[in-house]
Amino acid sequence: MPTSYDVLIIGSGQAGNPLATAFAEAGRTVALVEENHLGGSCINYGCSPTKALLAAAERAHQIRTAADYGIRSSAPEVDFPAVIARKNAIIQRSRTGVRENLTKEHEGITVLHGHAAFTAPRTLQVKLADNTAQELTAPLIFINTGTRAAVPDLPGLADVPYLTTTELLNLQELPEHLLILGGGYIGLEFGQMFRRFGSKVTIIESGAHLLEHEDADVCGAMEEMLTAEGIEFVLGAQAHHVSQNAEGVVTLSARTREGERRLRGTHLLIATGRVPNSDKLGLDVIGVKSDEKGYIQVNNRLETAAKGVYALGDVHGGPQFTHISYDDYRVVRDGLLHRKWRSARQRPLPYTVFTDPQLGRIGLNEDQAREQGIRYRVGKMPVRTIGRARETGRILGFWKVLVDAQDRVIGAAILGAEGGEIMTMFQLIMMGKLKYQQLQNMVIAHPTWAEGLNNVFSKLEEPTV
Known part of the structure; x- marks a missing residue:
């Protein structure tokens, strides 16, 4: 006989894990099925490991360029296995933390390692690591299986x-x-x-x-x-x-x-690019639809075409970022547990490219503003004009901000030191619907990166075609 739960979650990613704990804390029985490592892409082969390696690469760059600051040093010697070992240690701590959170800190959660696929409505068959199979049923099922690297059809x-x-x-x-x-x-x-x-x-x-x-x-x-x-x-x-x-x-x-x-x-x-891990879930058995690339189609509540089945995170397409997956969790948690639904389609999209310097982005860029027929002005300021930049030697890049006809910020691109952190300031400004003059005249501590908020708006002008 199948084992019955209140909730089944396929995939231990940034939406699935907190959702499991939220339902468990609400008194529901939860089974979470993971085919690979706990933690999903962010912990195992995305955000955490890449940013750990980027930090090591930045240290090497700082040593290599130390003479620019009057510091004599020899060229850095990169112990690459040691760099990888540090990254692995960070990942292992994260995996352990996820496992303990799911299994030790929250009763009511069963973690199964294996591959899950639908065999009937609200029914999964899980092929476990020991080659046995287990059938599970639940009225609520969440697909959080993420993506994998896309491999082009390239001869050879x-x-x-x-x-x-x-x-x-x-x-x-x-x-x-x-x-x-x-x-x-x-x-x-x-x-x-x-x-x-x-x-x-x-x-x-x-x-x-x-x-x-x-x-x-x-x-x-x-x-x-x-x-x-x-x-x-x-x-x-x-x-x-x-x-x-x-x-x-x-x-x-x-x-x-x-x-x-x-x-x-x-x-x-x-x-x-990436492709969704949706091709081996047996979606056709329950009538769940996907697009031509395999991304699962959902409505603004993240529901699929099958009753009681939801898709969360990268597997339903759209922007593939950890923070968007985590917000998917909040959308369904608030809707199902607190009866406070909001649309998963109407939300800001902040993101950062973690090059050095970073690129932080929020809201519309110029191309998008023009496509939408929005009248705007644009202010663009070289990073080197900020006092903090000159003092630290981090002078590359520029700030770019778009303001609408009501003097409100509608988008920003911050290519420069701490671009992601500075972009978040603009996100807060946009959420608060502040007018740019309030920022231009705000008293900001000196010398900080934030002082650029006083100055970038003095560059506002009509866009060039």
Whole structure:
């Protein structure tokens, strides 16, 4: 006979874990099924490990550039296995914390390790790690299975030992020359990271510029800054073949505006996006619909077409960020446990690209404002004009803010030191619906990065077409 629970959750990610504890604290019985490591992508191969490695790469860069501050030092020696070991220790602490929270701190939660798939409405079969199977039923089921690296249909790729970000995070030796296929935020973060560790890096992007969802001035400045660190960019490149010779050298062939390019390296990272882990869940059995890419279709309450079945996090498409997955949890928690529903489609989208300097983004960019027919003014200020920037030597980038006809902030792009933190100030401003004059005249402690809020609005002008 199947085992009955009040709630079944497939996937131990940033929406599934807090939802399990919320239902358990409300007195419900919960089974959480995880096929891989507890914690989902953020803890295991996303945010935590990559930011731990970026921190190590930044330390190496600081030592390498110490002479700019009058500090004599020798060139840094990167102990790459030790860098990876530190990252692994951080991950293991996080995994342990998740397990203890689910199993020791909250009664009523059963954690099962295996693969879950629907066999009937409100019914899952879980194939456990010991090759046995268990059938589970519940009136509420939440799919939180996330995504995996997308692998392009590139001739020759199957015969080359390419890397996704998951494998790259576990290398024990530093690549001599890393080829990165994809110029999105993942490719840029890993590109700068490995360049600072000492690898030669080439990034190949099919688009005309990096970060396809950003304004051209942001993309251009990002490319210029990373080029100055020694990263090679090949843009507008259509990769059409990859191979590896007997010496282990990987050759990626691409058609570019300048003609055929054959790019050679020791390692190849595929960073061309993500695909949802929805293809082996038996969704057709219960009539759950997905789009042409496999993302599960949901309404503004995150409900699927099957009664009692919800999809949370990256698996339903849209912006793939940890903070959005966590907000999915809050949407269904408040709706189902407190009868206070709000739309999952009407919420701000802050995000940060963790290059150095960072790119923090909130609200509309110029392209989006024009597309929506919104009248706006734009203020753009070089970071080097901020006193804190000159004192710390972190002078790269610019702040850019959009203001509407009612003098309210509708978007900001902060490319500069602490860009993500500064962007959040603009998010608070937008949520409070403050007018920019209140910020321009606000007394702000000196010398801080926040002083830029006094100054950036003095640059407001009509946009150029």
